[in-house]
Amino acid sequence: MAAVLRRGIKFISFGSSQVFSGGCKHGKTSTLSSFSSSNRNSSSSSKIKVDLDSSTGIAVMKFQNPPVNSMNLEFLTEFSIGLEKLELDKSCRGVILTSAQPKIFSAGLDILDMYGKTPEHYEEFWRAVQDMWLKLYGYSKITIAAINGSSPAGGCLVSMASDYRIMADNPRYRIGLNETQLGIVAPFWFKDTMVNTVGHRTTELSLQFGLMYSPSDALKIGLVDQLVPEENILSTATETMTKWLDIPDHAREISKSMLRKPTVDRLLASRDADIKNFVSFIAKDSIQKSLGLYLTMLKQRKV
Numbered sequence: 001m002a003a004v005l006r007r008g009i010k011f012i013s014f015g016s017s018q019v020f021s022g023g024c025k026h027g028k029t030s031t032l033s034s035f036s037s038s039n040r041n042s043s044s045s046s047k048i049k050v051d052l053d054s055s056t057g058i059a060v061m062k063f064q065n066p067p068v069n070s071m072n073l074e075f076l077t078e079f080s081i082g083l084e085k086l087e088l089d090k091s092c093r094g095v096i097l098t099s100a101q102p103k104i105f106s107a108g109l110d111i112l113d114m115y116g117k118t119p120e121h122y123e124e125f126w127r128a129v130q131d132m133w134l135k136l137y138g139y140s141k142i143t144i145a146a147i148n149g150s151s152p153a154g155g156c157l158v159s160m161a162s163d164y165r166i167m168a169d170n171p172r173y174r175i176g177l178n179e180t181q182l183g184i185v186a187p188f189w190f191k192d193t194m195v196n197t198v199g200h201r202t203t204e205l206s207l208q209f210g211l212m213y214s215p216s217d218a219l220k221i222g223l224v225d226q227l228v229p230e231e232n233i234l235s236t237a238t239e240t241m242t243k244w245l246d247i248p249d250h251a252r253e254i255s256k257s258m259l260r261k262p263t264v265d266r267l268l269a270s271r272d273a274d275i276k277n278f279v280s281f282i283a284k285d286s287i288q289k290s291l292g293l294y295l296t297m298l299k300q301r302k303v
């Protein structure tokens with residue numbers, strides 16, 4: 001994590017970058033951006049590009065981990081750190097999450113981080129997955145997922161953990177928690193996030209079958225909030241964010257926390273047990289065999 005911090009995340013800022021005067025309503029005071037010019041260095045290994053417009057208070061985090069934005073250890077670490085930095089930056093009030101990769105929002109957790117590795121690696125990886133979710137689901141600022149491509153499993157989790165989901169209306173895209181299709185099991189906090197989003201019965205069916213939904217079906221069950229033509233996704237997300245920004249921050253934040261804190265607290269109370277569970281589950285021969293088969297099918301384009 002420290003190594004990633006040292007390397008820095010690519011922050012591009014435009015608008016009034018230092019002293020903030022606009023968009024910061026409801027008692028938020030002007031501030032120096034926490035992204036000082038020395039922090040705005042770019043790194044070619046950066047997996048997430050962050051643009052913060054401090055004149056509007058809106059940041060865009062663009063996933064750029066080709067080919068499919070799979071969330072490996074490095075990506076997850078950068079993601080958590082990037083979110084944390086924006087949360088500490090008073091000139092940022094909302095974050096839009098989207099993808100720089102064509103057709104894919106995120107392929108979910110990197111299967112290679114769960115296959116053929118040591119228990120120590122699984123432990124570190126799972127802690128990073130937990131960190132990312134804890135940060136995003138409990139995030140104090142507004143988050144909007146602009147889902148401009150398919151979004152299986154961990155990608156769907158990131159979408160559901162956002163406050164609002166806008167998906168590109170392309171019938172070829174899919175979103176859902178498909179873990180059982182890989183022979184693995186979505187942990188309780190993935191399940192909780194889905195129950196909180198679409199309700200218990202829909203989650204029962206979704207999780208057991210590992211259902212992947214088209215955008216129109218995702219809209220029907222409430223897995224996404226809005227569909228838009230693909231070319232309009234970022235402009236719609238920005239317009240939508242502007243509406244969210246009209247709400248006083250403190251009132252919105254407390255309401256969000258009231259709804260989400262019990263779910264966050266459940267994982268916080270059992271992080272180590274959850275990691276232990278994951279490591280013993282994922283290291284099982286039968287599970288490794290399933291993942292190996294799934295990877296082979298992926299490579300043969302049979303998934």
Ligand SMILES: CC/C=C\C/C=C\CCCC/C=C/C(=O)SCCNC(=O)CCNC(=O)[C@H](O)C(C)(C)COP(=O)(O)OP(=O)(O)OC[C@H]1O[C@@H](n2cnc3c(N)ncnc32)[C@H](O)[C@@H]1OP(=O)(O)O
Pocket residue numbers: 067068070103104106107108109110111112150152153154155178179182184185186187277278281282298299301303
């Ligand atoms: C009791 C319980 C206790 C504890 C818990 C236990 C278990 C833990 C559960 C963990 C939860 C898991 C969450 C996850 O996110 S698992 C990942 C699920 N993801 C998927 O199934 C997505 C698979 N990918 C696809 O469907 C397609 O790739 C996709 C995203 C639609 C894109 O399609 P396309 O554009 O055609 O691209 P390709 O399929 O050709 O893929 C290009 C390239 O990327 C590789 N790849 C794709 N997805 C992943 C991935 N998730 N991880 C790693 N690699 C991936 C793919 O193999 C190709 O590689 P190649 O070398 O052939 O180029």
